[in-house]
Amino acid sequence: MTTGKGNLLREEIRTALAPRAGLLSADANVEATAATWRLVAAQLAPVIGARGLEVLFDRALHLTSTTYRWLAVSKDGSGSADPLPSLAECLLRQDPATAAEASYTLFLTFTDLLTTLIGESLTTRLLAPVWGTAQESAL
Amino acid sequence: MSDKVNIRRLASGVPGLDAILGGGLPEFSFNLIVGPPGSGKTTLAHQIMFALATKERPALFFTVLGEPPLKMLRYQQQFSFFDAQKVSESIRFVNLSDEVSTGNFDEVLARITKEVEASSPGLVFVDSFRSVMLEARHQPQGTLSLQQFIQQLGIHLSGWQATTFLIGEYLSNTDPHPVFTVADGLLSLDQSIHRNSMVRQMQVLKMRGQPTRPGMQTFRISSAGIEVFPTALVRDDNSAALEPVGSRRTKARLATGVPRLDDMLGGGLPSGYSMLVAGPSGSGKTILATAFLAEGVRRGEPGVIVAFEQTPSQSRTRTIDDMVRAGQVGLINTRSLDLSIDEIVHHMVALIHKMKATRVVIDSLSGFELAVAPTFREDFRESLFRMVAVLSGLGVTVVMTSELEDRYTDLRFSPYGSAFLTDAIIVERYIEIDSHFKRVLAVVKVRGSAHSKEVRQFEITDAGIIIGDPLGDYEGLLSGRATLVPPPIKVVGRAKLR
Numbered sequence: 001m002t003t004g005k006g007n008l009l010r011e012e013i014r015t016a017l018a019p020r021a022g023l024l025s026a027d028a029n030v031e032a033t034a035a036t037w038r039l040v041a042a043q044l045a046p047v048i049g050a051r052g053l054e055v056l057f058d059r060a061l062h063l064t065s066t067t068y069r070w071l072a073v074s075k076d077g078s079g080s081a082d083p084l085p086s087l088a089e090c091l092l093r094q095d096p097a098t099a100a101e102a103s104y105t106l107f108l109t110f111t112d113l114l115t116t117l118i119g120e121s122l123t124t125r126l127l128a129p130v131w132g133t134a135q136e137s138a139l
Numbered sequence: 140m141s142d143k144v145n146i147r148r149l150a151s152g153v154p155g156l157d158a159i160l161g162g163g164l165p166e167f168s169f170n171l172i173v174g175p176p177g178s179g180k181t182t183l184a185h186q187i188m189f190a191l192a193t194k195e196r197p198a199l200f201f202t203v204l205g206e207p208p209l210k211m212l213r214y215q216q217q218f219s220f221f222d223a224q225k226v227s228e229s230i231r232f233v234n235l236s237d238e239v240s241t242g243n244f245d246e247v248l249a250r251i252t253k254e255v256e257a258s259s260p261g262l263v264f265v266d267s268f269r270s271v272m273l274e275a276r277h278q279p280q281g282t283l284s285l286q287q288f289i290q291q292l293g294i295h296l297s298g299w300q301a302t303t304f305l306i307g308e309y310l311s312n313t314d315p316h317p318v319f320t321v322a323d324g325l326l327s328l329d330q331s332i333h334r335n336s337m338v339r340q341m342q343v344l345k346m347r348g349q350p351t352r353p354g355m356q357t358f359r360i361s362s363a364g365i366e367v368f369p370t371a372l373v374r375d376d377n378s379a380a381l382e383p384v385g386s387r388r389t390k391a392r393l394a395t396g397v398p399r400l401d402d403m404l405g406g407g408l409p410s411g412y413s414m415l416v417a418g419p420s421g422s423g424k425t426i427l428a429t430a431f432l433a434e435g436v437r438r439g440e441p442g443v444i445v446a447f448e449q450t451p452s453q454s455r456t457r458t459i460d461d462m463v464r465a466g467q468v469g470l471i472n473t474r475s476l477d478l479s480i481d482e483i484v485h486h487m488v489a490l491i492h493k494m495k496a497t498r499v500v501i502d503s504l505s506g507f508e509l510a511v512a513p514t515f516r517e518d519f520r521e522s523l524f525r526m527v528a529v530l531s532g533l534g535v536t537v538v539m540t541s542e543l544e545d546r547y548t549d550l551r552f553s554p555y556g557s558a559f560l561t562d563a564i565i566v567e568r569y570i571e572i573d574s575h576f577k578r579v580l581a582v583v584k585v586r587g588s589a590h591s592k593e594v595r596q597f598e599i600t601d602a603g604i605i606i607g608d609p610l611g612d613y614e615g616l617l618s619g620r621a622t623l624v625p626p627p628i629k630v631v632g633r634a635k636l637r
Contacts, residue, residue, distance in 0.1 A: 048209050049236045052207055122212060
């Protein structure tokens with residue numbers, strides 16, 4: 001999979017994950033990641049179902065962990081529907097810059113995956129509210 | 140009374156569907172779309188939704204278990220009617236699998252109610268209720284039963300001024316589900332596989348307050364979505380449909396393009412007639428039909444040919460190829476083996492209107508029968524009758540060719556018993572004279588007109604069919620074994636014998 005190449009949402013994801021007030025800290029990164037994920041889930045779960053969302057997220061995590069091997073561990077958690085706690089744990093263990101890059105790659109992979117399944121136009125439309133809200137809260 | 144409620148009918152956006160529904164989808168009706176997996180239920184629902192959804196009349200599409208929504212979105216996008224612009228603008232997808240998995244219909248209904256209240260949609264789809272029914276097994280005691288659920292849903296939705304569609308699998312023919320009684324409309328989709336052909340059919344089992352078209356209607360799914368081919372209506376009264384025939388059946392006669400054949404027909408083929416040209420393989424049926432079209436083109440009368448046999452590039456039919464390319468003749472050329480007659484008639488009528496054609500050739504009925512899906516072959520004669528009636532209703536003059544097995548022991552015109560359907564018949568035969576195969580033809584019938592009863596020899600040359608003189612010296616020509624008529628016995632000297 002050619003992660004992020006031609007991904008139209010690159011800028012949006014970067015903005016959504018940008019730490020508030022420009023502080024690069026592990027906590028801020030985890031917070032931004034969690035907030036963005038919740039927004040994505042809120043948009044997609046009603047459409048594709050919680051289970052559909054879970055499957056996509058797992059796949060994105062798997063693909064991202066080929067670059068960031070330490071991400072793989074978060075998958076072996078309790079198997080609960082909410083993947084956030086174990087993801088946060090993994091991110092906190094890394095230095096802020098690496099963790100931020102991993103989060104970015106994860107979202108990029110996730111949106112790529114969605115695009116290959118339902119196409120660019122539908123992906124962009126379904127996720128449009130995420131970036132609007134993320135931008136507002138980031139300001 | 141003018142204060143009767145006026146039910147608005149929505150155009151479904153599916154070509155041909157409104158015709159079989161009896162005018163469209165009644166607004167605020169509660170409809171069921173049922174059929175086995177793969178019969179096109181979701182596609183039909185989506186096509187209707189994308190056609191009808193607007194900002195003013197938004198649509199809610201609930202997906203229940205069954206097809207994963209991701210897959211549905213992925214595959215439905217392949218249809219040209221899928222408009223991503225409309226998604227989230229006027230169409231919202233809502234997945235209910237979480238609620239359904241609890242098996243508690245109160246929750247499912249509550250969720251649907253909540254979503255409907257939140258967005259006041261004009262259109263609601265629930266795909267599919269078979270899944271809901273399966274989940275009913277795990278249902279906790281004391282909650283809504285499935286039947287109650289469906290009924291409640293129906294009541295709620297009509298109360299909210301929404302046109303509703305429940306999509307599901309048909310359970311059984313013998314024990315119809317009570318929900319069928321509740322529904323205002325019931326559309327049943329089916330696909331029948333016979334040998335190597337697959338035929339899709341749909342049936343309007345119920346549509347309250349509307350005169351629906353009875354029987355199975357064939358449809359096809361292409362990249363543009365579903366297209367229904369309603370059965371051609373043949374009216375049995377002498378009004379409307381038949382009227383134009385009488386008026387258009389003027390005394391005018393059409394030249395066939397074959398010198399001397401017009402004389403044999405009593406002055407040409409009467410306008411509006413259908414003529415059958417029957418004969419064995421290679422006897423010149425297609426050439427005769429081609430001449431008929433070419434003559435039309437020459438006189439500024441456009442034609443339409445439905446070719447089931449030869450490809451236009453084959454040398455004999457080159458003339459047809461030229462005429463088609465010049466836009467003087469419309470061509471329907473098909474070799475697919477899963478057609479319904481209604482589909483062919485549909486295309487034919489459309490092309491006749493487009494070309495303003497007055498001459499139509501069907502070459503040949505034998506090829507036509509092969510091209511028709513095996514499912515329809517049983518009814519071939521009946522369908523043929525309908526087709527001829529439709530064409531005659533249009534006032535066009537039709538020439539049909541028919542392969543005639545070479546049997547020299549009996550005199551047959553057509554293997555279908557289709558001879559009685561036509562107004563005129565020409566039969567071609569091979570005969571043997573002096574150890575040579577020769578072709579002969581005869582006009583067997585021209586309804587309501589005098590015609591030649593002669594059997595004439597003819598030849599096929601580069602210039603077309605050349606009809607010769609009557610073969611006066613022979614008899615038994617149509618049996619294939621022509622014998623010279625013995626010269627009359629001279630009666631000279633009769634008196635002497637006495």
